[in-house]
Amino acid sequence: MDYKMMDWKAKFPQELQAKISKVEAKIAPKLAEMDEQALYNQQRVLELFRKHKVSEEDLVSSTGYGYDDIGREKLEKIFADYFKAEDAYVRPQLVSGTHAIATALFSVLRPNDTLYYLTGMPYDTIQEVIGVAGDNPGTMKEYGINFAYTDLLANGKVDYQAAKEKLLADKSIKVVAIQRSRGYATRDSFVVAEIKEMIEFVKQVAPQAVIFIDNCYGEFSETTEPTFYGADLMAGSLFKNAGAGIVKGGAFLVGRHDLIEGAAARLVAPGVGKGEGPTWGYMRDFYQGFFMAAHTTVQAIKGSIYTAALLAEMGLEVSPAWDAPRTDLVQTVIFHQPEPMIKFCACIQHYSALNSYVDPVPSYMDGYEDQVIMASGSFTEGSTVELSSDGPLREPYALYIQGGLSYEHVKIAISNAVNETFYQG
Structure with a gap:
């Protein structure tokens, strides 16, 4: 027919x-x-696979401690290159985007530091991590980490005047977080051009702060990413965009080398960091997912x-x-x-x-x-x-x-x- x-x-x-x-x-x-x-x-992805000479041997996964996992190390270089970052941490041990976000934030923040959200109140699961919702153990609140945010304007955009006043007044702000996607809000998600403007603003007003991007749902949605414009640390999930429906678990972080090392130490152990972490049967999926x-x-x-x-x-x-x-x-x-x-x-x-x-x-x-x-x-x-x-x-x-x-x-x-x-x- x-x-x-x-x-x-x-x-x-x-x-x-x-x-x-x-x-x-x-x-x-x-x-x-x-x-x-x-x-x-x-x-861009194909050129990076060619640049790093990806081969069949890179798809073989490691076990146990995961020492000398050549495929894992090469994949992290590809992620770092694609996102124009100094380093990357791509692991199945990061169980979700929320886990990657929590790992990143806890690795930077210490008691009496303040986490500040420039893009309004974060979505539900991050509220639970912070401790402003739910009654869970191990929250930032329990560790004495402070939290602040500035409401968005009525049109869903950043209130730069209020944010400037907050950033100049509160010297305990160590991390400025930007949430790209809307979560369970009805505001528009922020396009990368808007995030670029936010990054430039923070660097001018609070240059000492670490700029963190929650990039979940955002990868490959545009031709640029927030790390192209100076974001210090960014998290995403591998069973969302970056895994193309092929990857069955895991998440990633990209950003400054020192911050990636800190996140790895937080997830595994100080002194171990990126050196350990078996990839079990994941490597073929990780490579193919990122390619697709x-x-x-x-x-x-x-x-x-x-x-x-x-x-x-x-x-x-x-x-x-x-x-x-x-x-x-x-x-x-x-x-x-x-x-x-x-x-x-x-x-x-x-x-x-x-x-x-x-x-x-x-x-x-x-x-x-x-x-x-x-x-x-x-x-x-x-x-x-x-x-x-x-x-x-x-x-x-x-x-x-x-x-x-x-x-x-x-x-x-x-x-x-x-x-x-x-x-x-």
């Missing part, structure tokens, strides 16, 4: 078919632009563009808009009511590769203060470079949709979710 005769939209109501066709035509130039971005970033990251990240972003355009066509409030600059994988949709939010999230689960028969139920999760609804039929648990959605059951009932290993999967899942949420029953 001629594939052109097989209309995947045929089962939808005529009105929805028309909306999809309209959206497809509208976003086509934007999708082509994203393909060019993927090509640029892929070329440019392509896979753009597949997810193209899915987010389609999602934003179609849901806006349905009259929903979306952020970012389909034609807005993209700097991460997160697409926010505001439902203003719990019922359609839960229904839409369930539909994404039903059109996942795994556990499509499962109905997600709002529940309390470790690290979160409110009940959370979550759909994730991913091959790797928590791999939000794969299609997933989640959000807290609280006003304004915002669902955060992210990921998609292929644009085609996102398109099918989101279209069916719109159909079943708004056209059936």
Whole structure:
């Protein structure tokens, strides 16, 4: 049968078919632009693989102490080069982006030091690390580390005047943290050009402070990264963008050599640092995931563009808009009511590769203060470079949709979710 005769939209109501066709035509130039971005970033990665002479032997993993792991050392040089940083720490022992962030911050901060967030209150799991939410052992608060932040302006941008006053007045501020992605807020994620401006501001006002970037969901989303512009230390997850859905665990840090050494000492032990850390069976996935990251990240972003355009066509409030600059994988949709939010999230689960028969139920999760609804039929648990959605059951009932290993999967899942949420029953 001629594939052109097989209309995947045929089962939808005529009105929805028309909306999809309209959206497809509208976003086509934007999708082509994203393909060019993927090509640029892929070329950079390929050149680094060639520069460092990656070979089959580098894919062999180590055990025990992990001494003299040549593949691990080479991979960390590739990460450092790609992010234009002095050093990198890429390990399966870092179990998540949150773990990498906590490791980095605890390695720099000491009792009576202050961690200051320039980009407002951080998201839920970091609040738990700091100790401003939850009742957990081992928080920064328990260690006598102070925390401060400056609220963002009404438009979601940094309040530079208030931040300047805070930075000049509080000499205990040792780390200035910048959160690239929105977390569970409805503000826009910060594009790299905005983060560049933040870095320049901090270096001028508080040059002694360590500038830390929470880059989760951000890698390969643009052609530049915050470390290009002088960020001192940056964290990301390997089972998000940088692992392309191939990596099954781990996280990374990039930045100044002394800060990377400090983080390694914090994670392992002083005097051991980067020298130990077996890679078990991870190295092939780490290399292949990083090689595929440019392509896979753009597949997810193209899915987010389609999602934003179609849901806006349905009259929903979306952020970012389909034609807005993209700097991460997160697409926010505001439902203003719990019922359609839960229904839409369930539909994404039903059109996942795994556990499509499962109905997600709002529940309390470790690290979160409110009940959370979550759909994730991913091959790797928590791999939000794969299609997933989640959000807290609280006003304004915002669902955060992210990921998609292929644009085609996102398109099918989101279209069916719109159909079943708004056209059936």
